[in-house]
Amino acid sequence: MTTPLTKQSTESGSRAVEPLLKVQDVSLSFGSVRALRNVDLQLMPGEITAIVGDNGAGKSTLVRCMSGIHRPSSGTIVFDGAPIDFRSPEDAREAGIETVHQNLALVEDLTVWQNLFLNRELVTKLGPVGILNRRKMKSEAERMVSTLAVNVPAVTSRVRRLSGGQRQAVSICRAAGFSSKLVIMDEPTAALGVQETARVEELIQRLRSEGHAILIISHNFAQVMRLSDQVWVMRAGRCVAGRRTAQTTGEEIVALITGAQAA
Amino acid sequence: MSPTTSEQTAEPAASGAAPVERQSVSQRLASFTGWSEWAAPIGLLVLVIVFQILNSTFLSLGNIEAMLAAAAILILLSVGQTFVVATGGIDLSIASTMTLSAVMFGVGYGADWSIFLCCLLAVVTGSLFGLLQGVIIGRGKITDFIVTLGGLSVASGLALVISDGQPVTVISRFMLRLSTDGIGIIGWPVIVALVVALIFHGVLFHTRFGTHVLAAGGSEDAARATGISIARIKTAVYTVAGIMAGLAAILLVARVGAAEPAANTQFLLNSVAAVVLGGVSLVGGRATIWSPVCGALLLTALTNGLTLLGVSQYYQPIAVGGVVVLAALLARFQK
Numbered sequence A: 001m002t003t004p005l006t007k008q009s010t011e012s013g014s015r016a017v018e019p020l021l022k023v024q025d026v027s028l029s030f031g032s033v034r035a036l037r038n039v040d041l042q043l044m045p046g047e048i049t050a051i052v053g054d055n056g057a058g059k060s061t062l063v064r065c066m067s068g069i070h071r072p073s074s075g076t077i078v079f080d081g082a083p084i085d086f087r088s089p090e091d092a093r094e095a096g097i098e099t100v101h102q103n104l105a106l107v108e109d110l111t112v113w114q115n116l117f118l119n120r121e122l123v124t125k126l127g128p129v130g131i132l133n134r135r136k137m138k139s140e141a142e143r144m145v146s147t148l149a150v151n152v153p154a155v156t157s158r159v160r161r162l163s164g165g166q167r168q169a170v171s172i173c174r175a176a177g178f179s180s181k182l183v184i185m186d187e188p189t190a191a192l193g194v195q196e197t198a199r200v201e202e203l204i205q206r207l208r209s210e211g212h213a214i215l216i217i218s219h220n221f222a223q224v225m226r227l228s229d230q231v232w233v234m235r236a237g238r239c240v241a242g243r244r245t246a247q248t249t250g251e252e253i254v255a256l257i258t259g260a261q262a263a
Numbered sequence B: 001m002s003p004t005t006s007e008q009t010a011e012p013a014a015s016g017a018a019p020v021e022r023q024s025v026s027q028r029l030a031s032f033t034g035w036s037e038w039a040a041p042i043g044l045l046v047l048v049i050v051f052q053i054l055n056s057t058f059l060s061l062g063n064i065e066a067m068l069a070a071a072a073i074l075i076l077l078s079v080g081q082t083f084v085v086a087t088g089g090i091d092l093s094i095a096s097t098m099t100l101s102a103v104m105f106g107v108g109y110g111a112d113w114s115i116f117l118c119c120l121l122a123v124v125t126g127s128l129f130g131l132l133q134g135v136i137i138g139r140g141k142i143t144d145f146i147v148t149l150g151g152l153s154v155a156s157g158l159a160l161v162i163s164d165g166q167p168v169t170v171i172s173r174f175m176l177r178l179s180t181d182g183i184g185i186i187g188w189p190v191i192v193a194l195v196v197a198l199i200f201h202g203v204l205f206h207t208r209f210g211t212h213v214l215a216a217g218g219s220e221d222a223a224r225a226t227g228i229s230i231a232r233i234k235t236a237v238y239t240v241a242g243i244m245a246g247l248a249a250i251l252l253v254a255r256v257g258a259a260e261p262a263a264n265t266q267f268l269l270n271s272v273a274a275v276v277l278g279g280v281s282l283v284g285g286r287a288t289i290w291s292p293v294c295g296a297l298l299l300t301a302l303t304n305g306l307t308l309l310g311v312s313q314y315y316q317p318i319a320v321g322g323v324v325v326l327a328a329l330l331a332r333f334q335k
């Protein structure tokens, strides 16, 4: 219902729009555990896509393949028209994929601004050595954080002192910065209270309206129905179904997840 | 922090860097520097006062000069150890690497190399040995404790093999002046050590590498997810420790007047002790340079003061060990 009408119409005429990301026949095993089996799915630009599924279904593993942590044992992922072969998270970030990981990937002992600019530090070249431009990073961080719907204390405070919601906001803030084309969020509101969840959802919707494509993993069906344009259902390492959110119901999704309904 | 939150958001973000700077200073005092970071400087101050009361020659120029000269080697080793501990590791080989570097200095000297080349050889030896350990720890993903314990053994063994157990007397104007001259009462060794410490303070807090060292120590997963290569960081910090061991070897040779394969075990314990006293988190992620430097000065003052008071040498390791465990306990209580 919060989805603008224009989104719906691009969707119905989406034949012409190329997917931003296509997962084709991707498999990955950890020893004898087949975490991903021939997964096929796609993400459209400017949309919020959700992946749902039970614990251990392989959602995080799939996301880690997109963000350069794992490499699929077979199959291809096409991003922005070209097949990707990320050797490290650095490559994924270079390509424009930013990830907010399930276990809040912030360094608690560093400050908010240091985390926001981690591995993207601004430096002033002094001959061969780059000297950190701390002042510029702090004021930039101040600007990035001030646009958040969540109140975050001063950017010079250590992340250790932040609440779960504030940390999540900082993670999302980092992912949304640096002109990313795709922001992936693995259970962004799992640890949050009602108010923080609402704020983070607002943030996610704002990212979409700013033109970011978003991939969100969530166990919260109400949230998925509220936010997403497209839902993919995973079960035991397979992607078993895909639905336009507007054309499905929470009950149907639950049935697909448990296997009570075949795709 | 929470009381300032509302002001924070009310303030226009563009209002510039000044408030940001001011806040960082007040914050530093409030939270950034927990008092474990102050343990070493405060302890040093207390120790100096106590020893001065007990023996008025403690703060005589001659004794200060002697203490500073004795502290220089330990300061260098502590700086190297700090980088390693900041990543959550430990370098047990640092003192043996210094011995090996000193022996290699002697090899160069024996082959009639210029003193400059001998110094270079010592530093190159230390850095290569550190690099090798770093590669095994970083790329090979083997526990630092085991690798550097092995490194300790290998380096001291190599030092004995290469030197055949014999010291090489080094007679050089440069080395003599290095160990005896200085600016006023401050000898060259401690000037060198402090300048190096200052440079590496800059490296830790004002370069990307330094930030990545702290990030890798704070949370490997989080650092890796932003694209930081943990293997590279680990390799680099053990190399830094090796470089420090090499530099320390030069000061050691100058001090002793010879390159000898002595064990130097007390330097290992003391370098770890200085880092602990300096409030560096042993699990990584939090570190300063100035505080371990104070820790090194404290340990030197402790040994010196006890000697002045006529306490037997045998008690000194006990005093050092006690102080370190006490510091670690205090740091624990802070949490």
Ligand SMILES: Nc1ncnc2c1ncn2[C@@H]1O[C@H](COP(=O)(O)OP(=O)(O)OP(=O)(O)O)[C@@H](O)[C@H]1O
Pocket: A030, A033, A034, A035, A053, A054, A055, A056, A057, A058, A059, A060, A061, A062, A102
């Ligand atoms: N690094 C790993 N090594 C071995 N097995 C792994 C690894 N990561 C994931 N697995 C296994 O792969 C399967 C899928 O895990 P994954 O984390 O992708 O699930 P998920 O769908 O994200 O679950 P949740 O909803 O609980 O987060 C699980 O059986 C898990 O045990």
Ligand SMILES: [Mg+2]
Pocket: A059, A060, A061, A102, A186
């Ligand atoms: Mg998961």
